Amino acid sequence: MGPRVTMACVSAVVLLVLHPASSAQQNPFRLKEPDQRKACLACHPDFDQKLKKRVVHTPVRAGDCSECHDPHVSSHAKLLATAPGEVCARCHDRVIPANARSVHKVVAEGQCSKCHDPHASDNASVLLSGGADLCFGCHKELGAAIGAAKFKHGPVREDCLTCHAPHGSDQAASLLKQAAPALCVKCHRADTPAFLARHMNYPVARSACTSCHDPHGSNQPALLLNSVHAPVANRTCNVCHDAPGSAAPFATKQPGYELCRGCHAEMVDATLAKGRLHWPVADRRSCVNCHNPHAAKHDKLLEANGAALCRGCHADTIARIAAVPVKHEPVASGSCIACHSPHASTGVHLIDQPSTLKLCGTCHDYAQHSAHPIGDEAVDPRNKNLRVECLSCHKGHGTEFKWMLRTGTTKELCTQCHSKFAR
């Protein structure tokens, strides 16, 4: 840098310091219209209507558009000063409670505008719509189920926020303001004679209400879950549990499957007589590993449907299946029990058929498929203890190759056995 340039810079700084007023007066970037709101609305006249709405976002009302928008350039849509969620968090930084046990996904993702209008709305908290309608915009399946339910939980018809915290909860899962039963007993007094009588005098105020009741709605009276175990429906809790006045009223009269065997003897005995047991059937929780002993949303008192239930334990298998592009149809539709017997089986992998060939034959006609030798007489050339069967070439769940083949090319597959043709 030459001495002349340095001198010029120093002079400029001195002039600016000594004559600030004159510099401001000559500022070529000053707004023609000093009122920022008026300046913006000159080009955005549609905001006139917005500003007439019942609830207007504070910076909008104050005309401070640049609180959220950069008037010149931005890397974000709508000239937002920062990413959408971050803009909101600059003022609303405490919507997610510390030590949150559950957080609304859209909040975590910073998608505030999924629920709120950033400018103005006729609804409280600048919400896009009021009541449960807003929630059902995304939670369509739940909304449809509640709509179709014969009996609906009163608060659900009015506002989901009676029970749920919209942003996050530091009290419970599922954004609940409190966990059950504490949340439920705020409205439902558990010490009234009527309540006690309906629950056969069992001290249910300390147990999980959602073990029997659907908090949203149900086709069963008293909002019982749709599939109800007969002793619950008949109010004969003491078939399974000790007397309500006993020291441990919720203790079961028998442990494990012995309790279920009392009524389901035929099924339990048939299960135990099979060669290969799905071992959880015989453990401490036994049937309750998969079935809810009181009531459930799904048929056969299952805790979940199809693969969702199996995923509870077999998550690694489900994940492997999810990763392959070519899936067996029953697998893709989550019907594990199309091939696997959930209680016990005669064969390995809980396949209740004498062979996988027989199993596949229940859906597929091999004669229509190939003339390749297969079955008990077709010894696998790779291992004389194995027989050529469907799984010699295909994988039961799926693979990354067409027709669920074990290898990418038929040559690679066939030459495993027909090795003399391998090059």
Place this chain on the structure above:
Amino acid sequence: MKRVLCACLAAASLVLGGLRLDAREGMQLKLLRSVYADAKGNGFRLPEGVACDDQGRFIVADTGNGRLVTFTLRDGVVDGGSELQVQQLTAPIRLQVNSKGEIVALDGKQRRIVILNPDGTFKAVLALDGVPPPAAVVPKAFAIDATDAFYVLDVFSGRVLVTDASGKFQRSLPLPGDARFVSDVAVDPSKTVFVLDSLGRKLYAAARDAGAFTPLGGDLAEFLATMPSFMTTSRGVIFVAEGPGSSIVTFGRDGTFLSRQLTNGWKEGSLDYPAQICINSKAEVFVADRDNSRIQVFQAVR
């Protein structure tokens, strides 16, 4: 003199064998033999169990054929192959040889423990005596220590029952409260009891006089890619068979991950749903390669 020399060589071989296994780092399984059939050529069908002793004998639980088959492995040569058909044992899924040479088998269908004489004839069904209620016991697995005491994994009540050699109750160890599904039990020479939580991917141990299990090495999900089902211990190494992953994963006695060996396949040296593992004093590792319907014998080497 020749005899003395032979004895010395045998002892040295045993010690070296032990050293081979104890040297944890870099331990590998080298295939010695794959065994497919009995002496008459009748092939195995989905064998789930294998037991071995220090005299070179190994017994196969040929589960799919409902029988046992006995062999010897000496100097790398497999001999024998006699079939043992025992009416009282219809679905052997796990075996162990006790100090008397008796064969102890778990029947997976009748869910009871059957004891055979060393010659393979039926001796008795293990009668558990004095076990605290409930009366129902569902043995998923068992182990025997050097004194022939039984450690029975009773999944029905979530406990490990410790009995003497005759089945008389000694003590009960409750399974860890946070375990999701315990599938196997093992015991080492110091009588430390190990259990494997297949779903939780954890190992737990209870020292000889401990009243409860404590975790070993924390969450092992990083090392167990798929659900493990079988476990055994040998000189400070815990061997875990991963069924779907078709691998043998080894851990130290403190739960430290040591190695992951073998992969899925049909070629000899590969596995398809490995089940029981047995290791003898020569560090020969016998694996029931269930879905390949064979037994594979490996040498544990550095």
